[in-house]
Amino acid sequence: MSVGRRPRARMALGKHLVGAPPWRSIPHGVVVYEEYDPADRTTYTWEEWEVLGYENLDFWVEYDHYTRKVTLYRPLEVVEHLDPTHLQEGQWLGVTWRGQTHQVRVDEVGVGRIAYLEGGFTYDLQLGQDVAYAELRGHGFVLSVEKFDERVLDVYHGVELDTAGQKAHFGKRVAPRNLRGLVLGLVIALGIGGLGVACSQTVEQCTPRTVLAEPGGVTTTTEQVCVRRSVFGGGGGGLGK
Incomplete structure (x- = not known):
């Protein structure tokens, strides 16, 4: 575990999050990624919580340490084969699910390294492991594509949650307070x-x-x-x- 890279979201492993019906979930794993950007010589970090939600679905809750945004991701099956290592920023493409094709723009691609790991996961994650990713943005949603290895390639449909959305899904605000602003x-x-x-x-x-x-x-x-x-x-x- 890397000092200074611990998760910051107001969530705890094994502790239920009870929002408005039918939302009820329980975090069972958290991973913190870091990525160094040579352009501005800054290391960016973000965390992802794997939670088990209603209907036995596997969800991910992401909290970005830089933007302070909270995004809820659901697993998504798409027709196209999306590989983050073959995508380029600014690229437009069509992604099809549930019989409808959506136009999305590749907003960001990169490789995050696992700097902190705690709990259990449906994947075989290792501390120090590199994970390729891509963020594709459409109208009111974002698609996250993660490539853990040559076998595991997942696509998730994400929606950013404001404070009201966090309280509705989790029963409370999970983003930490902006202590710098308060001070x-x-x-x-x-x-x-x-x-x-x-x-x-x-x-x-x-x-x-x-x-x-x-x-x-x-x-x-x-x-x-x-x-x-x-x-x-x-x-x-x-x-x-």
Whole structure:
């Protein structure tokens, strides 16, 4: 297991996710992929949870660590033979299922390496294994093609889930909170609050009304008029002379 590559989604192996009927599923395996992009010298990571859903179907839930998007994938049988190693980005092609052909565009191709593995899977996955993939986007859906080896080549139909969709399918939001945004908002709020407190601070200034000279050169104040002023002065309004 690779440190820093652990899953981030709010899901747990063996713990049921109960959404709106008939949605009920249980995660039984999670894998985290990483892929290095030499163009921007960045390693991108994403995680995929294999869940058993209603009707005994095998689903995958993907959470992208970069885009923070959650996508629900269902297995799909297509007529065409799709091999991600033979597809190119920007390529258009027709993919047929259930008697209808859909036009899709190859949005992304690459090879992800398994950096973290936990639980059980229907495939024989290994830590450090390379998996070729391709994402094909159509109108309102995405097709994911994964090639684990020369024998296993799967196609999945995916739909991105917003917060409402996640709650409907899983009974809760599974995407983690954006802690960076929350921290930034807290810092801004504390900064504004601190500025307000600083601006409200005042000092007491006293002006003597009567000063008496006593023998020996000692002076005493018999009466003082005190006012409270802001530490920043306030500047005073009106036209200057």
